[in-house]
Amino acid sequence: MFQLFSYKILFFSTLSLLLQPLPARTIPATLISGDVSPNATWNNFLNFIDAGKGANFSGMSELKKYFHRFGYLQIPNDVVDNFTDVFDDTFESAVVNYQRNFGLTVTGKLDAVTVTQIMTLTYAFSGNHMIGYLSSSDVRDSFRRSFSRWSAVIPVNFTESDDYSSADIKIGFYKGDHGDGEAFDGVLGVLAHAFSPEDGRLHLDKTETWAVDLKSSKSKVAVDLESVATHEIGHILGLAHSSVKDAIMYPSLSPRTKKVDLKVDDVEGIQALYGSNPNFRYSSLMESDLSSDKFYLGSTILSRLSSTY
Ligand SMILES: [Zn+2]
Ligand SMILES: [Zn+2]
16 A cells, blocks of 8 residues: 655654644654655645646656556666656556556546545554444544544545555554553553554554543543544644644643644645645635634643643
8 A cells, every 4th residue: 555655754743741842834854854755745746637648747756666666667676766757658557557456447647536546545443452441433433533634635535444454554552561662651641642654553542541422421531532533643644743722733632622623723734745635625614713823823831731642
């Protein structure tokens, strides 16, 4: 399956309460260790729509590498580093192979359906690391809604896969030290963490009292699963923290709080990385949020009662 970023990205989302949160639209320097940002790649991918033979687009060589990596473009390995940005005969046959493989209409062009397929990520839940008191369907519904909030604003689709090992995003609940060098800390504090898609792990602290419906959970320390999932998916997609208090990417969440709606800050941040979903329009709700954004900008005081994620 497509790896979201072709470049090695070192990214870990857990920040302590002491750290100054970063605006969602800013990619911290530590995020990217390659020489080209994912921003450039994804915006270029969008420019490819309807490209056919003879077209020349900056960044097309990256798509050639992607096709080569996944077996659609069969050429000797020593040519890979010399890919040009020209849509040539060889590349056209790779597009045809790709379209055949996914059962798409074979056009030999990078039509919108083909580019959309390229921009699909899979996610899966660990069979062994779930929590007993929440039903699997409730957990899956929460995540489905969380993913759909992001896919509504960017041209990236998410589909659930049964194959955990090959999924782009791997979701599970873990407690304490669980082998990735970032031990969870028990009730509240750190709620979850996520790695970039090349790794793709999205871990939730099993010791939290997770809730899919805060009204039916009596616990004073209940944590809303959908709110945390939406935030962590933002990290999975490459966003850092935001200083906008109402934003999904603000780094703290109080117990018994549901916060699932993307704000202008989140939308601007993610669209800077992937471009806009052609169907996305700022709603009137979001337009009113534009003014509250300005009000909150710079407000970085964190409640001591909040948890980080
Ligand atoms: Zn972990
Ligand atoms: Zn976070």
